[in-house]
Amino acid sequence: SPSPATKQPSIGEATNPHQLPPAPTYPRRLCCSRAMQALLAPPALRASPSRSPAARSPPPSRGLVALAAAAARARPLRCGPRDTVEALERDEMLNAVELGQWESGKSVNDIAACQGIRIRRHCRPAASMAEVEAEMGAPRNILEKIIWDKEIEVAQGLARNPLEEVIESAGKAPPTRDFYGALAAAHKRNGVPALIAEVKKASPSKGVLRENFDPVQIAQAYEKHGAACLSILTDEKYFQGSFENLQKVRKAGVKCPLLCKEFVVDKWQIYYARAMGADAVLLIAAVLTDLDIKYFLRICKELGLTALIEVHDEREMERVLAINGVQLIGINNRSLETFIVDTSNTKTLLEKHGDAIREKGILVVGESGLFNPDDVAYVQNAGVSAVLVGESLVKQADPGRAIAGLFGKELVH
Numbered sequence: 261s262p263s264p265a266t267k268q269p270s271i272g273e274a275t276n277p278h279q280l281p282p283a284p285t286y287p288r289r290l291c292c293s294r295a296m297q298a299l300l301a302p303p304a305l306r307a308s309p310s311r312s313p314a315a316r317s318p319p320p321s322r323g324l325v326a327l328a329a330a331a332a333r334a335r336p337l338r339c340g341p342r343d344t345v346e347a348l349e350r351d352e353m354l355n356a357v358e359l360g361q362w363e364s365g366k367s368v369n370d371i372a373a374c375q376g377i378r379i380r381r382h383c384r385p386a387a388s389m390a391e392v393e394a395e396m397g398a399p400r401n402i403l404e405k406i407i408w409d410k411e412i413e414v415a416q417g418l419a420r421n422p423l424e425e426v427i428e429s430a431g432k433a434p435p436t437r438d439f440y441g442a443l444a445a446a447h448k449r450n451g452v453p454a455l456i457a458e459v460k461k462a463s464p465s466k467g468v469l470r471e472n473f474d475p476v477q478i479a480q481a482y483e484k485h486g487a488a489c490l491s492i493l494t495d496e497k498y499f500q501g502s503f504e505n506l507q508k509v510r511k512a513g514v515k516c517p518l519l520c521k522e523f524v525v526d527k528w529q530i531y532y533a534r535a536m537g538a539d540a541v542l543l544i545a546a547v548l549t550d551l552d553i554k555y556f557l558r559i560c561k562e563l564g565l566t567a568l569i570e571v572h573d574e575r576e577m578e579r580v581l582a583i584n585g586v587q588l589i590g591i592n593n594r595s596l597e598t599f600i601v602d603t604s605n606t607k608t609l610l611e612k613h614g615d616a617i618r619e620k621g622i623l624v625v626g627e628s629g630l631f632n633p634d635d636v637a638y639v640q641n642a643g644v645s646a647v648l649v650g651e652s653l654v655k656q657a658d659p660g661r662a663i664a665g666l667f668g669k670e671l672v673h
């Protein structure tokens with residue numbers, strides 16, 4: 261059985277990642293060096309769970325940071341002979357400000373709020389929604405509701421398909437296709453933003469978009485008519501999607517790289533997405549702390565997945581631009597809290613951050629609310645290299661042919 265140092269805690273497990281006594285006000289450097297000491301200590305010297313402050317007074321909602329930090333020690337960061345103290349000192353996860361905040365007693369939701377994140381986590385995956393709501397009140401908006409359900413759903417998925425098995429399947433999956441490269445090439449080839457065409461049956465804001473929904477047929481039609489990549493909704497409850505749809509499209513021989521459009525709150529979902537054939541995953545900045553994003557980016561890198569990191573406002577854009585290794589940013593014109601769609605959001609954010617984005621070689625995807633060639637030209641002029649389009653294609657009798665209508669011309673492969 262795994263040693264305490266390498267054991268992966270389940271979501272919501274309130275375990276202090278460093279197994280060190282809490283201090284109310286650690287100076288940041290001290291906190292970091294303690295984290296590194298814990299990392300570098302031989303397993304026998306790593307403190308036992310009984311010493312953890314969480315064990316003394318189990319807080320209900322510290323699981324997320326604990327999870328990320330514990331995983332930083334274990335996987336995918338491997339502390340091997342080439343990991344010098346200097347390298348560890350430069351490690352942005354080990355030095356994450358969130359770890360110091362957590363050690364000094366902040367909850368996951370307090371830490372998230374410090375980054376302007378309004379979506380709360382309940383971190384009680386074994387509880388019923390009634391129990392969660394009794395403790396936290398009703399979810400404040402649809403995105404929070406989706407995330408609360410997702411935390412419980414992921415725990416159920418983990419019980420059915422344990423992490424170790426999913427990691428093994430992900431490792432055996434056929435190699436990923438280059439999502440970023442496909443977008444860059446299609447943009448260059450067609451002179452218009454590359455298309456990520458979305459395979460989506462329903463959405464919370466619009467209800468059922470297409471009664472007669474065959475994901476493989478739609479995916480093949482999109483590919484035939486020039487989509488560079490596809491986005492496959494996998495959420496069942498709110499979008500009537502599934503991981504099976506993703507797998508079916510992959511197995512049907514569609515060559516376009518596939519984005520798993522899921523509400524990722526746990527690494528299990530990323531491994532599962534890869535095991536089911538994904539080439540890219542969505543990470544939503546409105547839901548994930550900087551440390552979550554950094555950690556999930558490492559897992560993506562290890563698996564060869566591209567991460568599309570979605571932002572909606574100024575604060576989220578600033579946070580994401582400060583994270584190393586980001587290649588693809590999606591600007592969602594739709595607020596996932598209010599459903600309001602405003603394409604000028606893309607323009608506003610790119611006016612302010614376009615230079616920094618270009619300097620870093622990041623590609624921007626304009627997402628949501630695009631219906632005609634004027635809409636596409638508008639976001640293209642704002643500076644996007646790709647667009648993510650669902651409703652305006654999937655609602656048409658022939659979603660493939662609808663692509664030429666959206667761009668005002670045929671796209672070529």
Ligand SMILES: O=C(O)c1ccccc1NCC(=O)[C@H](O)[C@H](O)COP(=O)(O)O
Binds near residue numbers: 628
């Ligand atoms: O679309 C929704 O109602 C929704 C609600 C809550 C969370 C996410 C939601 N949608 C995800 C998306 O933003 C879109 O699927 C995607 O960007 C395509 O948008 P569209 O072309 O407008 O269908």
